[in-house]
Amino acid sequence: MIPSAFDYQAPTSVDDALAALSAAGDEGKVLAGGQSLLPVMRLRLAAPEMIIDLGRIAELQGVSDDGDAIVIGAMTPHHVVASDPLVAEHGALIAKATQTIADPQVRHRGTFGGALAHADPAGDLLAPALALDAEFEIAGSGGRRTVPASEFFVDLFTTAIGEDEILTSVRVPKTTGWKSDYQKFTRVAQQWSIVGVAAAIRVEGDSIAEARIALTNMGSTPIRASAVEQALSGCALDETAIAAATASAGEGTNPPSDTNGDAAFRRHLAGVLTGRAVSTAAGVVSSSAGAA
Numbered sequence: 001m002i003p004s005a006f007d008y009q010a011p012t013s014v015d016d017a018l019a020a021l022s023a024a025g026d027e028g029k030v031l032a033g034g035q036s037l038l039p040v041m042r043l044r045l046a047a048p049e050m051i052i053d054l055g056r057i058a059e060l061q062g063v064s065d066d067g068d069a070i071v072i073g074a075m076t077p078h079h080v081v082a083s084d085p086l087v088a089e090h091g092a093l094i095a096k097a098t099q100t101i102a103d104p105q106v107r108h109r110g111t112f113g114g115a116l117a118h119a120d121p122a123g124d125l126l127a128p129a130l131a132l133d134a135e136f137e138i139a140g141s142g143g144r145r146t147v148p149a150s151e152f153f154v155d156l157f158t159t160a161i162g163e164d165e166i167l168t169s170v171r172v173p174k175t176t177g178w179k180s181d182y183q184k185f186t187r188v189a190q191q192w193s194i195v196g197v198a199a200a201i202r203v204e205g206d207s208i209a210e211a212r213i214a215l216t217n218m219g220s221t222p223i224r225a226s227a228v229e230q231a232l233s234g235c236a237l238d239e240t241a242i243a244a245a246t247a248s249a250g251e252g253t254n255p256p257s258d259t260n261g262d263a264a265f266r267r268h269l270a271g272v273l274t275g276r277a278v279s280t281a282a283g284v285v286s287s288s289a290g291a292a
Contacts, residue, residue, distance in 0.1 A: 003041040010053040014060070014139050014168060017052055022141055022164055024050035030166060031055070032075060032114025035106055060113070060168055063087060068174055069135075074113025074167045079104070081112050091172045093180035093200045093212075097128040100182060103190050113167045116152075119159045119221070122192035124184060126153060126222040131198045131214035134172045140165035153221040175212075178202050181281040183273040184216065187260060193217050194260045195269040197249070199277035201232065208235045211278070213246075215270055218253040225249050228274060237282050242275055249274035 011017040021028050029048035031037055032055075040046045054060055060075035063084045070090050072081060081087055082098040101107055101115070101124050115125050116136070130149045137146050140162055147160045154160060161167055184196035196216030202209045211232035213225040231245035250267030257263045279285040 001042050001044060003038075004044060004047040006048055007050045008053065009050065010056045012056050012058075014057060014166065017054060017057060017166055018139060018141060018164070020050070020052045021166065024048075024052065026163070028052055032117070033077065033110040034114075035102075035110040036114065036118045036120070054166070065090075066171065069171045070174065071137075072112050072170045072172065074111065074117070074169055076112045078107040078110050078112060078115070082107065090174040090176045091132065092178070093128045093132060093175065093182065093198055094125075094172060096180060097124045097182040097196075097198060100124055100184055113170060116170065117159055117161055117167050119153055119157050120192070121156060121220055121222070122194075122196075122217040124182065124193055124196055124216060127196060127198040127214035127216040128182065129170065129172070130222045130224055131200055131212040132172050132175060133212075134170050136160070136167060137169045137171060138162075138165050139168050144168070146171070150224070156220040175200055175202075179281040179283070181277040183277040183280070185269050185273060195255070195266050195273060197270065197273040197277045199274065199281050201278060201281050203237065203282065206237050208232050208237065208278075208282070213249070213274060213278075215249065215253065215274075218250065218255045218266060218270055220254075223253055225274065227251075232278065237284050239275075239279050239284050242278050242282065242284070246274040246278055247271045 009020045027049035031051050031053045061073045064071045078098050087095045134149045135146050136152045141164050152160050178200045180200040184193040193216045198214045200212040211229045213228050215223045228249050235245045250270030255263045255266035
């Protein structure tokens with residue numbers, strides 16, 4: 001289908017974008033990479049009268065070093081994030097998850113901030129951002145503010161971004177030297193994650209000193225697996241020990257039930273994939289890793 005008619009603006013500064021958004025009111029929509037908004041417009045599930053394209057705002061693009069964190073501009077394309085040396089060195093979990101998104105075409109058009117602001121619970125960037133305690137920098141008519149990942153994802157397709165606000169960047173604390181992996185289960189290529197697991201571990205000697213684990217599509221928002229993180233603290237770098245510490249990853253979650261699997265199946269997957277992600281990150285995964 002063809003979208004309903006709309007007006008279009010392409011501001012070159014955040015202030016101009018905010019002014020356009022304020023003027024449009026309820027009839028305005030912000031366009032990032034367009035990989036989520038344009039399909040629903042074509043289906044006429046959304047019919048905004050004004051589209052405000054952020055693609056020409058230089059401030060919103062690129063990756064920079066900010067001391068103890070890296071800062072990723074909201075309009076930075078996925079393929080740039082996935083290949084950026086700063087992300088690879090200081091936020092490898094982000095890079096690995098981004099590399100699994102859809103296909104090369106989507107990764108070249110879609111944006112880091114756009115995917116996070118869309119807040120699809122099956123999206124592959126939400127759990128890594130939560131696991132790494134990312135901070136979201138938001139600009140609005142009342143000024144700029146920073147929201148931690150634990151408060152940013154509010155509900156299904158809902159974030160802390162207000163109607164008169166724009167996500168400008170994401171600040172990711174450095175995990176230099178940590179080992180990480182992102183595991184996802186899909187039935188066909190390029191499908192949204194049925195279940196995904198973001199894992200980052202800090203190793204000391206022959207054991208795990210600290211772990212960060214978050215789950216994809218196990219509820220209406222990404223879920224931090226705090227109990228598993230505690231169980232992994234001090235865990236030996238042994239596949240059997242890791243499997244025991246991660247088996248309960250799905251407990252207490254509220255995943256959906258649909259044609260891809262019921263809630264019980266997804267909870268089982270969460271345990272299997274968490275064990276697999278941690279073992280892979282630790283370098284102890286074997287060919288006998290648990291099957292989904």
